C-alpha cells in the first residue's frame with residue numbers, strides 16, 4: 001500500500017510541475033502569435049539560407065516582397081509542380097492576411113542589406129553581354145526599377161537567381177496566366193540560350 | 209495453392225544461402241548484446257566554475273545541461289521556441305502546434321490519457337541511455353504495443369479493398385513461406401549444404417513456424433482465429449486466402465516486421481505514461497530558469513578563450529559569453545545563423561539534408577477499435593497515411609487518441625492544407641473502420657518539414673542508398689571535433705544513426721567526454 005501511495009504522489013507532482021511549465025508557454029504563445037516566421041527559413045534578419053534554399057530577404061524592395069507574397073497566397077506563384085522551392089513557400093503564405101503581409105514587409109524593411117556571398121562561377125565576360133537584355137528593366141547595375149516592376153538582382157543569393165532563371169526558362173515560374181511580370185520573364189529568360197548562359201549572367205550579376 | 213512460385217525462382221531467392229552459414233558462427237555473432245546496450249557512466253570534473261552556453265533544448269541539449277549542472281557547471285540554455293524538447297513533442301488539450309502557416313491549438317478533452325506523441329513515440333529496450341534517464345528522473349514508463357495481430361492490413365488491390373486482419377495475412381504468409389522453404393529443402397542442391405540433422409531441425413522449425421500439416425503443406429491455421437466456434441463448440445479453421453491474393457498487398461513487408469521496429473529490439477517497446485514530453489519536462493523542471501524560452505540564437509562567434517552567442521529576447525539582442533558552447537540547433541537552421549565556423553565545418557553543416565515526416569491524430573469519440581478486438585498495435589494501409597495506431601493505454605476508457613497517419617517521407621502532406629489533410633486521413637481510415645469519420649473528433653496534423661524552429665524530422669547524411677561515402681564520413685568527423693575546442697555540435701545530426709533519442713543522448717555524452725578531458729588538462 002505504501003508503495004502505491006508513493007508512486008501516485010510522484011506521478012501527481014510530475015503532472016503538476018509539467019502542467020505549470022506547459023501552461024506558461026502556451027498562454028504566451030496565444031498572445032504573441034503573429035506571422036513573423038520568415039527567419040526560421042530565410043535566416044537571421046533575412047540573410048538567406050542555402051540549406052533551406054530560402055533566399056535573402058534583407059534589402060528586398062517592399063513593393064516586390066509584397067507582390068510575391070500576394071502571388072504565393074493567390075497561387076499565382078508556387079503551384080507549378082516542378083517549382084520545388086515555390087511549392088515549399090506557398091503554404092507558408094497561403095493563409096496570410098493583408099495586415100500580416102503589411103507587417104512582414106515592414107519588419108523585413110528593418111533588416112540591414114549586406115550583399116550575399118558569391119557561390120556561382122561562370123564566364124563573366126559572356127554574362128556581361130547577355131545582361132544587356134536584363135539591364136533594360138533591372139537597371140545597368142541590377143539595382144531594380146519599381147516603375148517597370150523589376151526587382152533588384154545585385155546582392156541576391158546567386159544560387160537563388162540561378163534557380164529562378166532556370167524556372168522561368170522552363171516555364172515552372174511565370175506560366176500562371178495572372179502572372180503578368182512572370183510571363184515577361186519567361187520570354188526574356190529565353191534570350192539566355194542555354195544553362196551555361198544562365199550561369200554566366202548570374203556570375204556577371206555577382207560583380208555588380 | 210499449387211506451386212505459386214517455381215522451385216528454380218525460389219532457389220534464386222536463396223542465392224546467398226551458402227554464404228549465410230559461413231557468416232553465422234555461433235559464439236561470434238550470437239550471444240552478444242546489440243551494441244550500445246550499456247548506459248554511460250558520466251564522471252565529470254566537479255565545480256570548476258566554467259560557464260556553458262547550450263543552444264536549443266533537444267534531448268541532447270537537456271542531457272548536456274543536466275550532467276553539467278550536476279557537476280557544478282554554470283549552464284544557460286537558449287531555446288527559440290515557446291516550448292522545450294524539439295522533436296520530442298506531445299500534443300494534448302491546450303497544446304499549440306507551431307507549424308508555419310498552419311497554426312493549430314488542440315482542443316481535445318482535458319484528460320491525461322488523451323495525448324499524441326507527434327514526434328518520438330517509442331523506446332526500444334536497448335536504448336539504455338534513454339532508459340537510464342527515465343529511471344534517474346523518475347519518468348514512469350509503460351509498455352507500448354507496436355503490433356496487434358487483430359489490427360488490419362488494407363490495400364485497395366487486395367481482397368477488393370476490404371481490410372484483412374493482420375493475423376490472416378501474417379499467419380498465411382508464414383505458412384506459405386514455410387511450405388516453400390520446406391519444399392526447397394527437399395532439393396538436393398540446397399539440402400547438400402546442410403547435414404541431415406540440421407535439415408531435420410530446420411524442417412521441424414518450419415513446421416511450427418508455418419503451422420504446416422504432416423505433409424508439410426499449409427492448409428490454414430487456427431492462429432488466424434476460428435471461422436466459427438472455438439469456445440463452447442469446436443472451432444473451425446478459416447478458409448485459406450491464396451498466396452497470390454495476399455501478394456496483392458504491397459505493404460506486406462511492413463506487416464511482417466512490425467515487431468522488429470528499432471535496431472536490435474524485440475516486440476517490447478516502451479513509452480512514458482502521459483506522453484513522451486514527460487522526459488523533456490523531467491529535465492526542464494529540474495533545470496528551471498537556466499532555460500530561456502523564445503530566445504532564438506542569432507549569432508555564434510567562437511573566440512580563443514570561449515564562445516559569444518547572440519540571441520534575441522523580447523525584441524532585444526543580448527550576448528551570452530561562455531567558456532564552452534553545446535549546440536543542437538538543426539544544421540540546416542544553423543546555415544542561416546551568422547557564425548565564424550571554419551569553412552570545412554560550414555561545408556559539412558550545409559551538407560546535411562532534412563527528412564520529411566508527417567503524423568496526424570484525432571480524439572476518438574469512443575474506443576471503437578476495442579469493439580473490433582483491437583487493443584493496441586498498428587493497422588497498415590497502403591495509402592500515404594500508411595499507419596493507424598491504437599492507444600495501448602487506458603483500455604476500456606471512454607475515449608482515446610488514434611494516430612491516423614504516419615508517413616516517413618512526408619508524401620505531399622507538407623504542402624496540403626489542414627482541411628485536405630483531414631479529408632485524406634478520414635477517406636483512407638474509413639476503408640478500414642466504417643464508422644471512422646463519425647468517431648474522429650478534432651484531428652491534429654503535423655508536417656515536420658514546416659514546424660517552426662525544426663523544418664525537418666531527421667537529419668539525412670548519406671545521399672546514396674548504398675551508404676556513407678568517404679567524403680560524408682570525413683565531413684562527419686569534422687563536425688564531431690569541437691571548433692577551437694570550444695563549440696560542440698550535438699544532437700542526432702552528429703551521429704550516424706539519426707532519428708533516435710538514444711543517438712542524440714549519446715552525442716551529448718561523446719561531447720561531454722571530450723570537454724571533460726580538455727578541462728582536466730587545463731592548467732589549474
Ligand SMILES: Cc1cc2nc3c(=O)[nH]c(=O)nc-3n(C[C@H](O)[C@H](O)[C@H](O)COP(=O)(O)OP(=O)(O)OC[C@H]3O[C@@H](n4cnc5c(N)ncnc54)[C@H](O)[C@@H]3O)c2cc1C
Nearest residue numbers: 264266267268288294295328329330505699700707708709
Ligand atoms: C515523427 C518523428 C518520430 C520519431 N520517433 C522516434 C521514436 O519513436 N523513438 C526515438 O527514439 N526517436 C524518435 N524520433 C527521433 C527523436 O525525436 C530525435 O532523434 C531527438 O528528439 C533529437 O533530439 P536533438 O537533441 O537532436 O534535438 P532536436 O529535437 O532536433 O531539437 C533542436 C532544438 O533546437 C531549437 N532551435 C532551433 N533553432 C534555434 C535557434 N535559432 N535558437 C535556439 N534554439 C533553436 C529547436 O526549437 C529545438 O528545441 C522521432 C522523430 C520524429 C520527428
